[in-house]
Amino acid sequence: MENHIISLKNITKRFKVGEGEFTALKDINLEFKKGEFAGLVGPSGSGKTTLLNIIGSLDSPTEGQALVMGNDISKLSHKESAQLRNHHIGFIFQVYNLLPVYTVYENVEFALLLQNYTKTERKKMVMEALEWVGLTDMADKKPDKISGGEGQRVAIARAMVKRPEILIADEPTANLDAENAHIILKMMKKLNKELNTTFLFSTHDEKVMKYLNRMVSLRDGSVEKDEIIAKEAYM
């Protein structure tokens, strides 16, 4: 139990739709260990993003208990959940969500600005993160001056710069061509091994599935299948 960085017990999530309700997640029970490279797969509307949002403390379950690094997501205040995200969780979004007025360097630095690092420490960490993704020479460029693949690599650097325990990636390759998708996935796989960060994806991209060590298939808000693909990595 103590090895599980994420523990989801009987998670149900309902949304109000007009006068009625829509059940996005039904009685989900899952556990993830530190260092996993796992994916939530399934068609649109299967509940992948909703589950990732709950794990990322951006949302809370209607029923059940979501424990992330020992924190019960439903019981966290706004401030506590912000601190959890700031210190322990990194996000990668489908459309990168880079801040347009900041340079690549400033985008990556942003996550560190919310913590108490000195300018020298921040510079060292940002340059290291940019080195991971091979973008040190683009540090001064604005997001509108870089390609989609480069933008997603900046997003990875931004998510990884604070060395979070958990990295949540919502359809990270959906806007990328095959070549860039493979570059990104290899990069994430490498970081997963080197930093022992738990990677959680939502995807319906087969390119992503090939890289996963564990694949959780969701359908209509329920876990349809939970497969361990590469046991040595899972262990």
Added chain:
Amino acid sequence: MKLAIQLAYKNLIGAGLRTWLNVIVLSFAFIIIIFFNALLQGWSNQAKEDGIAWDFGYGHILNRNYDPYDAFTIQDGHDIIPKNLENTTPILIQQGSIYPDGRLVSVLLKGIDTNQDILKIPSAKFKNTTAAIPAIIGKRMAESANLKVGDEVILRWRDKNGVFDASYISIIDVFDTTVPSIDAGQIWLPLEKLQKMTNLQTQATLFVVNKNYQQNTLDNWKFVKQKTLLKDIEDVIATESIGSAVMYLVFLLIALLAIFDTQVLSIFRRQKEIGTYVALGMTRPKVVSLFTIEGTMHSIFAIIVGCMYGVPIFIYLNQSGITMPDFAGSMGIGLDKAIFPVYNPSIILLTILFIILASAIVSYLPARKIARMNPVLALKGKLQ
């Protein structure tokens, strides 16, 4: 806070033209508020200085029976000039009528000592004239009665017993003053001449005192301080200030409305950015303060931009003055040919604080919405 200021600064600069349009509009409001306050202050100072120089001196000693606001008290509001009354100049006031161009015009006759130097009224001109009854009048009076230097006009008056008399008076000088209270409807005569004409020898209605006057109790006379005499001017300026305040509040509201609009639009357009801030670990109150500071920073930029083009204009106007139109002098208020704006540091500071506070409020109001935002919907840009 430091982080929010840094981020707000970057966001505002990054927003480009949108930011500068708001800043320029707000800077106009800032400059207009400062300018109109300075103009009113300049007018106020000038009106007071002229009032002191031409009419009030350092106070008036009025006969107890005389009320400057009641014309019926003129007839009996005078008395023998007290002995040993130093640092004052007596003025005798009586009523009369003149008949310029065959019209009857009621006037106040004011006798003033030819040797006085407390007021700027050119009474010394009486010394160098051979006219039987020399008179000097102000420009307004000259215009309304169609009189000029060298003209003679019939004056009718009554002496202390109520007996009518009449004679020609000669206009020996027309003086130009911004103070209507010593000009319009008034004819200035040598004091001794008026005393003699009215059989009120050695009598006066009031005294104007200079700055060396030591106040002492006088029977049948009351001292009115300079400050009290200036109150009318202050009241007029206060009324004008309210009128101006309404005008520049309208300007300010337009500018603040632009900031409010920008904030509302910005929060709607930047939902994903807001969601990203929250996902990266910013608390929602911090995002609210970021947007509030962003909006408020418009006012800081506006003050800087306003100073950049406003200060040179202000310095120029302060040196050259603002020329008043010709009709300004006939409006019944003390306006000189040019007004020199006076920039009061406390007014400038208050204006700056007011603009910053007002822009902070209009920035905060729409930003409050962020605190209630669902970050998941914000990230998807699905909020309405």
